[in-house]
Amino acid sequence: MGKAWRYAAVAAVFGLGCVGALAEPVSRDKVLAALPRLDAMAQQLVANRAVPGLAIAVVHENQIVFLKGFGLREMGKAEAVDPDTVFQIASLSKPVSATVVAALVSDGVVEWDGKIADLDPAFRWHDAYPSAEVTLRDLFAHRSGLPGGAGNDIEAIGFDRDTVMHRLRLVPPSSSFRAGYAYSNAGLTAGALAAAKPTGQSWEAVAETRLFQPLGMTSTSARHADFVARADRAALHVDIGDGWEAKVTRDADVQAPAGGVSSSARDLAQWMRLELANGQWNGQRRIGADALAATHEPLMSRGKNPVTGATTFYGLGWNVEFGRHGLSWGHAGAFSAGARTLVQLYPDASLGILVLANAFPTGAPEGLADSYFDWVFDGSLRQDWLGAWNGLFASLFGPAIEAAKAAYAEPPQPSTPALPLSAYAGRYRNAYVGDAVLAEADGKLTLSLGPEGQHRLPLTHFDRDQFLAYAAPEMPDMPSAVRFAVGPAGKAEAVTIEFLDDNHLGTLVRVAD
Structure with missing residues (x-):
């Protein structure tokens, strides 16, 4: 079973948060009253070793009302997670990158319906028609026809970004152009790279100059080397039988726009403020409202949320849901090498939460977020969200691993020896x-x-x-x-x-x- 399958399995639940009426605005009192329960749940998760460490931010009506770290940056070491601890945020990079492109759209550098071939004349995919017609909107909505795992496999064996992007032209489509949804790291990356072309800068530099620097996100980067250089950073953790261990590293530079951003809860809270304020930040217009709103439009159906049962859609780098508490925008991230992240925003309530965790598999980010929103909107939990989400993430790999192990547990009998x-x-x-x-x-x-x-x-x-x-x-x-x-x-x-x-x-x- 291939590494591309593992990406696809994780992608199956990326960004799912929570069909219903529009959310009502909520009072600051309700938002604040739910915070002690959120804090206690996070502390209990760390105490129970459900996760090594967490960082959480809550934003309401353009203010950060909660910002705290829990647990350890690395198991077996003393350094604690704090609001400035930098995490690898995995596919939470996608909505961040969508915001960067929205800034370029706002400034007239590109258009969401701009063709990739016009931005990059060397661009080619398997079939001539999509190659000529595919747009930034298509790639950020995962509707180009590129199979979801394309490129992940050859990235995993060491090929660089230019090689991976070039060899995508060899991959047959999994659906007709614009007819199917296939969550693709490589596809979104191709879109982001094309959007950066007219600037003459690298994608990483564009992200810095158009978003990170203007918002004072000084600990945020799309370069793995910058993450490694941070003193206050969280290690990735997996459990391969002896509890959480920092066994594996993940350099996601090849697909940085899709999964290679690293950031802190403090920095990402500034980005959440920008999103909830429709492109304004600290009283200034940073991104045009129309350019940013395009990212939140539901374009592609994603079926049912596997835990809540709500109908879900994909916009441009964002998941869009009409759930039990109303309209939400969200996205999750995961590295099977040891990361879990989530952002969930309720624009009508001007309320959002961010949860960063340094372990995989765990449903802690969704469990904490869904629990918090129930406490805010309903005053009590509708169900055990932590249990439900942990069960889902545990099911991602466990049965498949056991099936693969069973299939190859014993050679056929009688077995046949190898040739020389x-x-x-x-x-x-x-x-x-x-x-x-x-x-x-x-x-x-x-x-x-x-x-x-x-x-x-x-x-x-x-x-x-x-x-x-x-x-x-x-x-x-x-x-x-x-x-x-x-x-x-x-x-x-x-x-x-x-x-x-x-x-x-x-x-x-x-x-x-």
């Missing part, structure tokens, strides 16, 4: 994955992928021409098949790498030694 390993060794290639080198040493095969073969995986024999690889460090017991097609001469002519085959581009053909 020299029959499989050699160099294989396709245009999407590039080169794969199978090398024999000490009676074992090693698979090398990516630039200069830097991504190396030892293979374990399973049955005849099938081997197993363990490609995900955050899921070390998740097997994935590597299957060889042996020709009449008794030598492998092709290899299919399962964790790179989600879009049927994982079969590589032997090339001359």
